[in-house]
Amino acid sequence: MSATPPKVGFVSLGCPKALVDSEQILTQLRAEGYETAKSYDGADLVIVNTCGFIDSAVQESLDAIGEALNENGKVIVTGCLGSKKDAAGEDIVQKVHPKVLAVTGPHALGEVMNAVHLHLPKPHEPFLDLLPPQGVKLTPKHYAYLKISEGCNHRCSFCIIPSMRGDLVSRPIADVMLEAENLFTSGVKELLVISQDTSAYGVDIKFRTGFWNGKPVRTHMTELVASLGELAKNYDAWVRLHYVYPYPHVDDIIPLMNGGHVLPYLDVPLQHSHPDVLKRMKRPANGEKNIERIQAWRKICPDITIRSTFIAGFPGETEEEFQHLLAFLQEAQIDRLGCFAYSPVEGAAANALAAAIPDDLREERRGRVMQLQEKISRDRLQAKIGKTQRVLIDSVDRNGAVARSSADAPEIDGVVYVKRPYDPARQLKVGEFVDVTVTAADAHDLWGSVD
Numbered sequence: 001m002s003a004t005p006p007k008v009g010f011v012s013l014g015c016p017k018a019l020v021d022s023e024q025i026l027t028q029l030r031a032e033g034y035e036t037a038k039s040y041d042g043a044d045l046v047i048v049n050t051c052g053f054i055d056s057a058v059q060e061s062l063d064a065i066g067e068a069l070n071e072n073g074k075v076i077v078t079g080c081l082g083s084k085k086d087a088a089g090e091d092i093v094q095k096v097h098p099k100v101l102a103v104t105g106p107h108a109l110g111e112v113m114n115a116v117h118l119h120l121p122k123p124h125e126p127f128l129d130l131l132p133p134q135g136v137k138l139t140p141k142h143y144a145y146l147k148i149s150e151g152c153n154h155r156c157s158f159c160i161i162p163s164m165r166g167d168l169v170s171r172p173i174a175d176v177m178l179e180a181e182n183l184f185t186s187g188v189k190e191l192l193v194i195s196q197d198t199s200a201y202g203v204d205i206k207f208r209t210g211f212w213n214g215k216p217v218r219t220h221m222t223e224l225v226a227s228l229g230e231l232a233k234n235y236d237a238w239v240r241l242h243y244v245y246p247y248p249h250v251d252d253i254i255p256l257m258n259g260g261h262v263l264p265y266l267d268v269p270l271q272h273s274h275p276d277v278l279k280r281m282k283r284p285a286n287g288e289k290n291i292e293r294i295q296a297w298r299k300i301c302p303d304i305t306i307r308s309t310f311i312a313g314f315p316g317e318t319e320e321e322f323q324h325l326l327a328f329l330q331e332a333q334i335d336r337l338g339c340f341a342y343s344p345v346e347g348a349a350a351n352a353l354a355a356a357i358p359d360d361l362r363e364e365r366r367g368r369v370m371q372l373q374e375k376i377s378r379d380r381l382q383a384k385i386g387k388t389q390r391v392l393i394d395s396v397d398r399n400g401a402v403a404r405s406s407a408d409a410p411e412i413d414g415v416v417y418v419k420r421p422y423d424p425a426r427q428l429k430v431g432e433f434v435d436v437t438v439t440a441a442d443a444h445d446l447w448g449s450v451d
């Protein structure tokens with residue numbers, strides 16, 4: 001059985017609303033197997049729930065934090081003072097007591113518990129804990145999906161997801177970061193950020209500020225990506241972004257991709273290029289100048305891989321509109337592309353649009369897109385021959401290994417076949433990063449050898 005349960009000291013200040021917050025935190029602590037300590041000495045960590053209403057209450061709270069720091073040293077601060085700033089816009093608690101482990105605002109049970117888990121982890125109790133901290137995963141140990149939100153605020157006319165999953169609900173940023181940390185700690189080397197619309201993260205909660213590692217972080221895509229990139233650096237791991245709609249703020253994350261941990265890879269589902277088709281599709285960001293955006297991204301981050309999906313034969317698509325799509329693809333030189341012939345999903349608004357395209361024409365157009373893309377992809381992959389690529393190994397056999405570079409998301413993109421090293425002592429391992437020199441390419445995959 002486990003050793004003594006970890007003990008948390010608790011100081012509760014302020015009004016009845018703060019008291020109820022304290023009760024909820026204490027209830028959760030007890031439910032998770034923590035004990036409460038009656039003295040600073042006997043506590044492994046102290047939580048101070050503060051009040052920030054009037055000056056005397058602020059001072060009382062700051063004094064209580066100072067006392068807990070002196071007597072114990074490990075202090076988490078929550079409550080109204082946690083979200084209060086001084087005239088210069090700085091966080092009051094952080095400024096007066098920079099040594100506190102974490103600071104949250106009021107009514108922040110999840111964030112407080114995340115901070116407790118981080119600084120005073122509950123020992124694994126095999127008879128009670130049926131789940132590992134990272135949860136049950138269906139992916140291999142070295143990569144995992146991180147879902148940051150559920151649902152979608154858009155109403156694309158070919159899609160029924162919002163009617164099944166509802167409007168966008170973003171997960172609190174502290175929860176997302178804690179899950180990311182648990183995954184990295186458990187050995188994950190590549191984190192794949194997913195949602196229905198990653199660019200919209202936080203819109204539903206007005207980009208509310210949460211706390212991570214004691215620092216305020218907004219529930220916003222750019223701050224999330226920056227924080228995940230920092231975290232991934234500590235674990236020498238990758239972060240890959242999926243389902244990013246090309247809103248202007250996406251430009252801000254491209255510079256982060258030159259550092260190596262946020263992968264230079266953007267999965268941007270564009271679906272079409274012609275403005276009239278995009279309007280009929282009711283696509284988000286349908287007014288964006290996507291060619292210019294892609295070119296600008298490549299200027300900032302020359303190694304960026306753009307992945308996208310398209311629909312051929314959408315209701316009413318004229319030959320001229322389809323030609324517009326082909327011309328767009330030729331110019332955009334998208335690296336990884338999936339194309340689907342339009343399929344009338346039951347319940348989708350697009351089915352009611354006039355001028356459905358015959359099945360065989362939809363298929364024929366899809367074939368023409370894929371034919372063009374095959375050439376584009378082949379040329380782009382050929383250009384990698386002779387270059388060195390960092391790859392993550394997915395599987396090993398007697399011929400060598402199957403791996404993926406920054407350009408290859410699992411399941412949907414190509415792979416890199418790595419030749420078995422000449423040195424028999426050099427064993428390749430699943431989940432290991434290796435640098436390979438690319439020796440050959442076809443339209444989808446690369447071949448290479450370990451340097």
Ligand code: SF4
Pocket residue numbers: 152153154155156159160161162196197284
């Ligand atoms: S296709 Fe459109 S409506 Fe459907 S999930 Fe994506 S953005 Fe939302």
